[in-house]
Amino acid sequence: MQATAEQIHKIAQEHLQKQRAYEKVLHVCFGPGCLASGSKPAHEKLSAAVEREGLSRKVLLKKVGCMGLCGRGPLVVVGDDEVFYQGIGKRSVDDDVEMLVEYLKTGALAEKLLMDGPEKGKKYTHMSEVPFYSCQKKMVMEDVGRIDPDSIDEYLAAGGYTALRKALSMKPDDIIESVKKAGLRGKGGGGFLAATKWRSCRDAHGSPKYIMANGDEGDPGAFMDRALMEGNPHLVLEGMIIGAFAIAGGQGFIYVRDEYPLAVQRLVAATAEARRLGFLGEDICGSGFDFDIRIVRGGGAFVCGESTALMSSIEGKGGEPRAKYVHTVEHGLWNLPSNLNNVETWATVPHIINKGHEWFASIGTAGSKGTKAFSLVGKVQNTGIIEVPMGMTLKEIIFDLGGGIPKGRKFKAVQTGGPSGGCIPADHLDKPVDFDSLYDLGSMMGSGGMIVMDERDCMVDVARYFLKFLVEESCGKCVPCREGVRRMYEIVDRIASGQGRSGDLEHLEELGKAIQLGSLCGLGQSAPNPLLSTLRYFREEYEAHITKKKCPAGVCKPLIKFTVNEKCNGCMVCARECPTECISGEKQKPHVIEQDKCVRCGNCFEACRFDAVTIE
Amino acid sequence: MTQSSACCGGKGGDVTVDLAKVDGIIDKYGRDRAGILGMFQDIQREYRYLPKDAVAHVCRTLGVPLAKGYEVATFFKALSLKPRGKYTIQVCLGTACHLKGGPNVIEQFERELSVKTGDTTADKKFTLESVNCLGACALAPLVRVDEKDFGKTTPGTVKKVVKAF
Ligand SMILES: Cc1cc2nc3c(=O)[nH]c(=O)nc-3n(C[C@H](O)[C@H](O)[C@H](O)COP(=O)(O)O)c2cc1C
Ligand code: FES
Numbered sequence: 108m109q110a111t112a113e114q115i116h117k118i119a120q121e122h123l124q125k126q127r128a129y130e131k132v133l134h135v136c137f138g139p140g141c142l143a144s145g146s147k148p149a150h151e152k153l154s155a156a157v158e159r160e161g162l163s164r165k166v167l168l169k170k171v172g173c174m175g176l177c178g179r180g181p182l183v184v185v186g187d188d189e190v191f192y193q194g195i196g197k198r199s200v201d202d203d204v205e206m207l208v209e210y211l212k213t214g215a216l217a218e219k220l221l222m223d224g225p226e227k228g229k230k231y232t233h234m235s236e237v238p239f240y241s242c243q244k245k246m247v248m249e250d251v252g253r254i255d256p257d258s259i260d261e262y263l264a265a266g267g268y269t270a271l272r273k274a275l276s277m278k279p280d281d282i283i284e285s286v287k288k289a290g291l292r293g294k295g296g297g298g299f300l301a302a303t304k305w306r307s308c309r310d311a312h313g314s315p316k317y318i319m320a321n322g323d324e325g326d327p328g329a330f331m332d333r334a335l336m337e338g339n340p341h342l343v344l345e346g347m348i349i350g351a352f353a354i355a356g357g358q359g360f361i362y363v364r365d366e367y368p369l370a371v372q373r374l375v376a377a378t379a380e381a382r383r384l385g386f387l388g389e390d391i392c393g394s395g396f397d398f399d400i401r402i403v404r405g406g407g408a409f410v411c412g413e414s415t416a417l418m419s420s421i422e423g424k425g426g427e428p429r430a431k432y433v434h435t436v437e438h439g440l441w442n443l444p445s446n447l448n449n450v451e452t453w454a455t456v457p458h459i460i461n462k463g464h465e466w467f468a469s470i471g472t473a474g475s476k477g478t479k480a481f482s483l484v485g486k487v488q489n490t491g492i493i494e495v496p497m498g499m500t501l502k503e504i505i506f507d508l509g510g511g512i513p514k515g516r517k518f519k520a521v522q523t524g525g526p527s528g529g530c531i532p533a534d535h536l537d538k539p540v541d542f543d544s545l546y547d548l549g550s551m552m553g554s555g556g557m558i559v560m561d562e563r564d565c566m567v568d569v570a571r572y573f574l575k576f577l578v579e580e581s582c583g584k585c586v587p588c589r590e591g592v593r594r595m596y597e598i599v600d601r602i603a604s605g606q607g608r609s610g611d612l613e614h615l616e617e618l619g620k621a622i623q624l625g626s627l628c629g630l631g632q633s634a635p636n637p638l639l640s641t642l643r644y645f646r647e648e649y650e651a652h653i654t655k656k657k658c659p660a661g662v663c664k665p666l667i668k669f670t671v672n673e674k675c676n677g678c679m680v681c682a683r684e685c686p687t688e689c690i691s692g693e694k695q696k697p698h699v700i701e702q703d704k705c706v707r708c709g710n711c712f713e714a715c716r717f718d719a720v721t722i723e
Numbered sequence: 724m725t726q727s728s729a730c731c732g733g734k735g736g737d738v739t740v741d742l743a744k745v746d747g748i749i750d751k752y753g754r755d756r757a758g759i760l761g762m763f764q765d766i767q768r769e770y771r772y773l774p775k776d777a778v779a780h781v782c783r784t785l786g787v788p789l790a791k792g793y794e795v796a797t798f799f800k801a802l803s804l805k806p807r808g809k810y811t812i813q814v815c816l817g818t819a820c821h822l823k824g825g826p827n828v829i830e831q832f833e834r835e836l837s838v839k840t841g842d843t844t845a846d847k848k849f850t851l852e853s854v855n856c857l858g859a860c861a862l863a864p865l866v867r868v869d870e871k872d873f874g875k876t877t878p879g880t881v882k883k884v885v886k887a888f
Binding site for chain 1: 755756757758759760761764791794795798799800801802817818819821822823824827830831834854855856857858859860861862863865870872873874875877878879881
């Protein structure tokens with residue numbers, strides 16, 4: 108079916124009317140975090156209760172994508188004023204569902220499910236009062252968590268595919284010009300200007316031209332692309348179709364990480380729906396432009412996020428990258444002109460078309476325009492997905508939005524850019540988050556992982572972690588990366604086990620520089636970053652491991668020992684938490700840790716409420 | 724969770740591959756070489772691992788040299804040429820999970836199941852694997868058993884997870 112503009116408008120209006128017939132719309136988060144903390148059973152019970160209480164004509168239950176504050180899930184948001192309920196079913200699903208039903212019936216707030224405010228006894232009622240939300244500026248995530256991602260009608264009702272129709276009435280060159288004036292930079296890591304790439308690909312000779320979206324999100328600790336693909340798949344499609352029209356692309360691919368089966372399922376369903384209404388396929392919206400998109404699953408290889416490796420994988424080969432002197436915009440997939448952008452980059456495009464490049468360019472900093480989605484995780488109170496204007500400071504993100512560090516501990520560093528990025532220490536918390544300032548700090552924006560670390564995290568251990576990751580993920584094609592990163596890992600591993608020697612650090616720096624210069628692709632070229640940045644900011648921590656054979660943060664197992672001190676009142680909590688049952692002692696008598704059996708997991712330390720476990 | 728209908732037999736515990744089924748999967752991808760990774764993944768879903776006979780059959784049908792087939796089969800971490808247990812336990816060791824104690828959780832699984840990471844228990848019930856991020860990092864450390872996710876795990880929750888299956 109080739110739906111006309113009027114027919115689409117009618118579908119959207121009818122859908123809105125249907126929703127307005129309900130007194131209240133109740134959004135249940137089916138994002139990755141909330142699903143893992145039990146939103147599915149909560150939804151089932153809620154749905155049954157609504158039915159049982161005869162509320163099904165008054166209340167509409169909607170399953171939506173990630174609402175962002177995953178750490179406090181499962182989340183439920185009700186009504187136009189967005190009453191914000193959290194932790195549904197944390198104590199008892201039945202009790203919580205009963206409270207919610209009572210609220211739906213009488214309007215009496217379910218106090219227990221509201222989020223605590225900063226002062227005792229004060230609760231936040233609406234989403235807009237919660238600093239985690241009020242400090243954000245949403246663009247690509249705006250409808251994620253509001254609409255049902257399985258329904259194209261919902262997307263249309265939210266104004267979906269209007270940007271596409273507008274773009275199809277523009278000249279392709281004008282679209283590229285608009286994206287250029289907006290200053291849109293790629294959000295997959297490098298921050299390359301999108302319009303420059305589009306221009307080169309449009310001007311390249313060869314047909315068909317391939318348009319690709321990178322949804323590989325290999326950066327561990329990052330899941331904003333997942334939230335986007337699962338929460339609003341049509342937005343990614345719409346951006347790609349507009350881009351394809353501007354570039355004169357003929358076939359599209361979205362490469363999705365293997366670990367995200369739901370994203371694959373949603374995108375496949377979304378392409379079928381878009382095809383049904385004539386947004387994909389032949390003669391899109393009657394414009395004469397043909398374009399279609401296929402979804403391709405990755406195979407669990409980090410290097411496949413790299414553009415040439417990704418294309419090799421789509422061709423059905425192993426995911427080995429190749430040297431970049433042959434530009435993929437001219438000779439990419441099957442040697443034809445190809446344009447790859449990150450899924451978030453694509454999802455930004457409809458907003459630029461609809462609201463104009465001036466509007467877009469008014470958000471952000473001089474060099475980085477618009478917004479960026481991040482996954483804010485690690486040792487921070489509010490963990491989840493956020494979207495903020497470029498240029499917000501790290502401090503605002505971690506302390507205002509994130510609510511600071513849990514357990515009253517001290518902030519130590521924030522890791523950005525994944526295995527290609529670095530750790531930024533407290534001294535630089537006032538720096539703005541944009542492409543250029545993160546780069547100057549020895550890190551990078553990356554695709555948007557932001558992992559907060561506190562005083563109980565060891566920077567040597569973090570560097571070792573990333574090096575191990577990179578040793579496993581190096582494809583092995585070039586020597587500096589394959590051999591060099593392995594040597595770096597071995598040295599850091601040695602340091603972490605208390606076998607460090609003088610000269611190790613200098614050797615690491617030398618190796619790091621050689622690997623940066625000599626590697627074939629971005630994986631190797633940036634592989635030394637996590638190590639070099641920790642060495643730059645936390646050199647004394649490395650030195651403590653080498654000269655004093657001590658791990659100041661108490662993480663590196665060969666260098667630490669847990670003991671019980673005189674503060675122990677014999678509450679037995681630590682003994683219960685010990686996985687190897689190596690803590691002995693009677694009730695109300697001081698406990699003892701049997702060192703031979705201790706695996707140094709630190710459970711006792713975390714469990715003790717009396718500071719009676721010491722790390723030496 | 725239903726187990727695949729294929730029975731165990733042949734050498735080294737390899738299953739007998741139903742070639743007609745494999746042909747169906749190859750057809751689904753239009754017999755196009757570009758779809759080889761997807762074919763392997765679909766075959767793996769059927770048998771819980773990628774049997775060598777299936778690799779050979781796919782290569783033969785597509786006219787791809789066996790070496791190229793194995794290049795793909797061994798490059799991607801998602802594919803396993805070794806038979807797997809009835810349930811696959813994936814413990815996330817992504818950055819967020821690493822910092823929040825993922826390594827302690829996986830060590831506890833190793834002790835609880837008497838198995839090393841990457842291997843399958845003697846009773847063929849569980850395969851223990853580590854992964855680099857499952858995409859729900861706000862609930863670190865995360866454990867996934869087949870399609871079920873467990874968030875904010877500790878060594879203490881390991882027993883409960885094992886018991887649930
Ligand atoms: C090792 C490596 C891994 C990468 N992983 C990703 C990824 O997971 N997602 C992504 O969008 N870009 C990734 N990139 C960047 C891509 O190569 C490419 O620059 C990007 O997808 C282009 O899109 P953009 O200009 O919209 O950012 C990776 C690069 C390297 C070198
Ligand atoms: S780091 Fe474990 S789910 Fe992302």
